[in-house]
Amino acid sequence: PNDSFAEQDPANEVNFFYLNPGSSGSQIARVDIPHWVAENPDDVAAVHALIISQCRIMGDYPYVLARADEMAVVGRQDASELNFMLDVIMQRHGITADITAKQGSKDLARGGRTRHEGL
Secondary structure: OOHHHHEEEEHHHHEEEEEEEOOOOOEEEEEEEEHHHHHOHHHHHHHHHHHHHHHHOOOOOOOOHHHHHHHOOOHHHHHHHHHHHHHHHHHHHOOOOOOHHHHHHHHHHHOOOOHHHOO
């Protein structure tokens, strides 16, 4: 996919950096940015600082993304089917699932509530 971005416009090629977004020290996040941002060290520093400041609000996950998650809706049936498929594939490969900072923030934001279609 990155090649197709670069072919359309080299400035839209996807670059990335890694950072430890929280205080726990156990999670590493990959941050994707367009090439035109990556070319300017001041812009990269601004993105980095913004993410870190957002993570300080909630701990290990950007506050603004946690709030956006509250707006996202996936139907119960779709979520159930996707989780089943992921569980099967993970078991096949001997992978166990740990709760990520992202999922933990979603669980915290929802306060144990689940979303239902039509509500």
